[in-house]
Amino acid sequence: MENAKFKKCSKCGTWISKEEFISSAKIVPIGITFADEYYEISLYYFNHAIEGCDTTLTIPVTHFEDEIKEEIPDTKLTGTDQCRNLCTDIDKHAPCDQRCRFAPYRRFLLIMMKNKGLHAESLKTV
16 A cells, blocks of 8 residues: 555654554554545544644545445435444444445454554544
């Protein structure tokens, strides 16, 4: 994967690559939220865990679409009996097994957390 500039930290000014968001221990994934009516502003949240910074960064989930190795369904289950509302609360880290437009993005978040050795109870929001 290319190590190109992807996002500039709003606090310390460091440029962070997409690869760093996915694999660096200094970029800690903390959650996800979906804006059902405005899909394009659904966000992943990360803490920039370096000395002197520790700010929270957001990235639209669609910026990671090419990293998701499963089909992304068109159907949204939000507001239905099948939805457990996991994607509406940044602090919820339970897996979702539904066939919903948002579920693959949630599973990708959990993969990033697992690959970095993170567990829901070890995460904090700034």
